[in-house]
Amino acid sequence: MTKKNRYMLDTVSNALAVLDCVAESGHSTLTQISETLGINKTVVFRILYTLEANGYVAKTETSAYTLGHRVILHGQQALKHNAIHQRVKGVLRDLTTQFNESSHMGLLDDSANVLIVSKIDAAATIQMSSQIGKTMPAYCSAMGKCLLAHMDPGKLKEYLSAGPFPRKTLTTLTTVPELERELQLIRERGYAIDNEESEEGLFCVAVPVTNSRGQVYAAVSLSGPSTRMINKTSQIIAQLPLVAREILRLEAESPE
């Protein structure tokens, strides 16, 4: 999967695809995986055998496969060593406490999707499905549009011309002119708003985060149900830039 570049090891790539597959569905069976990925049954069998022997997957009683304890262990390790998350989680926690809504920090990955690098859940009963490490489309999210607005113009043009931008809700921006106008607006105002553009009822506000060289490399956002968010929007818009500046300050003073 991904691009088949010349150094890519097919066997390993397939194995990782199987692991991803197991992770996504939680309870995959051999045949399911084989069909989903279009990989020969025998091959999947051997991959699962190897993954299991190394603790990366485990069989349940019902002979389905789950992620193994190795994955849990490494996941914790990865979080612990994830410099950005460790640096900003305190700030995000304060932000979440202040408004009682979930806060996120995200950046654009190679495919111009938003990658969540830090997140604090609100205590609220309605939980978002977002997680650290997850990615989502840029054109229909507050952080995504915020990052697109401050992207290198050449790359932005490439992104916009690549498309398409599937409609998710009534308010999704789906055409290039709409998006260009929106990004211009975001640059002028300094913040981005996702008004139920990816999911009905979900409202988000995001601002860019710059590094010490003045480059926008990330965005932070607050997300919650529209009904609750709308009343607080102006306070949030006032607070978010302070958060971004605080993150910049933390980066500057961080060791290394």
Place this chain on the structure above:
Amino acid sequence: MTKKNRYMLDTVSNALAVLDCVAESGHSTLTQISETLGINKTVVFRILYTLEANGYVAKTETSAYTLGHRVILHGQQALKHNAIHQRVKGVLRDLTTQFNESSHMGLLDDSANVLIVSKIDAAATIQMSSQIGKTMPAYCSAMGKCLLAHMDPGKLKEYLSAGPFPRKTLTTLTTVPELERELQLIRERGYAIDNEESEEGLFCVAVPVTNSRGQVYAAVSLSGPSTRMINKTSQIIAQLPLVAREILRLEAESPE
């Protein structure tokens, strides 16, 4: 590496070994990995290339490798789908709150090591290095000795004769007779104690957990600094069996 069985895919096994290596040291460089694992530099290069393309590792500025966001994502997913942890974490949290010490649940893996399947940290400033998914030797831990004491006699004999049991502290039990006497004592009393046998200053109490068929499949423990633990030992010994029974009850009523 592990055992080389006939269905094992060497390439995948090596790739997982590389991933483990990156996870352990946090900041491995290509050459380091190659030397640590004894795998050809070129091969490691290709593995890292593939792992990186799939988001399993990422390069730092200093061209060292860290675990990638995919690992974080899967780790969280794995924890969420980990039935045992989800089932018992509430009980362990109560236990930890009651005594203000870290609680663990563990079982024996294929190599008769203790695998931590659930854990709640105490609020105390001294944090233990244990983590869910981690394994540790059985002969010098409270949970481990507890599980050995209730192991199938045949397998136990095999384990004891395999040895060796390296000394970790002054109180480590290192000989088979010592261990056999200890296990007998554990069976009689119903609980196991680790009196600084694996780490100086670390004191643990553990009891077995049975399933609905009466088989011991896990152990739960409380761990903390000896100085603090010794005063509360008798209360802990009184409380732990209740915890074990509660876990049995939860298992019985759990869906599936």
Place this chain on the structure above:
DNA sequence: CCTTATGTTTCGGAAGCCGAAACTTTATTT
């Protein structure tokens, strides 16, 4: 009991991996 689905094993052919060595880039020393 027969049928269908799923998982396991075998085996030959060929794809893809391995690894030495050459080359490039980055770091360290003189």
Place this chain on the structure above:
DNA sequence: AAATAAAGTTTCGGCTTCCGAAACATAAGG
């Protein structure tokens, strides 16, 4: 700044080892 060393990247041929069809075993369902 030049020279040396170390780390990383690329090439290429040989041969391991992986793939996949098909047969076999086992479990589930009618």
